[in-house]
Amino acid sequence: MKENPLQTTIKEEVRLEGVGLHTGNKSSLTFRPSLANTGIRFFRADLPGIPMIPARLAFVVTTVRGTNLGLGEAKVHTIEHVLSACTGLGIDNIDVLTSANEPPIMDGSAMPFVEALLRAGLVDLDAPKRWLHLPHEVTYQAKDGARYRAEPSDRFEISATLIHDHPMMPKMSLSMTVDLESYLAEVARARTFCFEHEVASLQSQGLAQGGSLENAIVIGKSEFHTNAEGLRYQDEFVRHKMLDLIGDLTLIGRPLFKMRITAERLGHAHNVEFAKLLDEAAKKLRKSKNRVLEAK
Ligand SMILES: [Zn+2]
Structure with missing residues (x-):
């Protein structure tokens, strides 16, 4: 497209x-x-x-x-x-x-x-449109094992891998070219989730007060708790992580142009730190282009 x-x-x-x-x-x-x-x-x-x-x-x-x-x-x-x-x-x-x-x-x-x-x-x-152009590969690595990489590509692609130490959640990976069609068909419908053992602690911290099976999947020890609809995709979880990543990267304020993003152990804090690195790399590129224009 x-x-x-x-x-x-x-x-x-x-x-x-x-x-x-x-x-x-x-x-x-x-x-x-x-x-x-x-x-x-x-x-x-x-x-x-x-x-x-x-x-x-x-x-x-x-x-x-x-x-x-x-x-x-x-x-x-x-x-x-x-x-x-x-x-x-x-x-x-x-x-x-x-x-x-x-x-x-x-x-x-x-x-x-x-x-x-x-x-x-x-x-x-x-x-x-004011696209975000990436001059070179950008990588981000965190102490908890989260790893992100972005590199220039001929299209916008995301590969996401979910790794949780939980019997119901085997390692899950998904790669796709993100465009309007794939976003609507493969990403937009994936719902948020949490683990059953987290629910009480989230609620005692004042979080998830509006949570229910109508708006989240709860992963139990040996089963998924969902509304009557069941899972929308077998790998709905990794799709939702992609949805979140696309949302968090929006905070850069420019649409992402032709890059391949590979991300493992995704989370909001990491998404935001990675977004800052992308933003900085693209800003440097814009500054150096301006300098070339000024010198002419
Ligand atoms: Zn989410």
């Missing part, structure tokens, strides 16, 4: 309602069209003055069981599925208004957001 060279937004406002996964707060979310070069911005519609928080790496405040943004007193938690839906559809500019400190979790995947955005319709803006 050919990439759209133009920036996009949505045609009209669209709204969703539900509860926040971690806070359990009732929450509604409104997507609004926006102008070229404004990027993706969250607004806390429930707070005085409707404070804005840019969906950018500099505003990440924590990465505990989700990616959380903040600017001053205003915070918005667990934004990765919303961002993943925007990037999956190639949306560069959009305002996201939330009525609470967390968007609704919906079914635990990105699909409800994708469907709402498609209902609103996409529109091209009169400005070229």
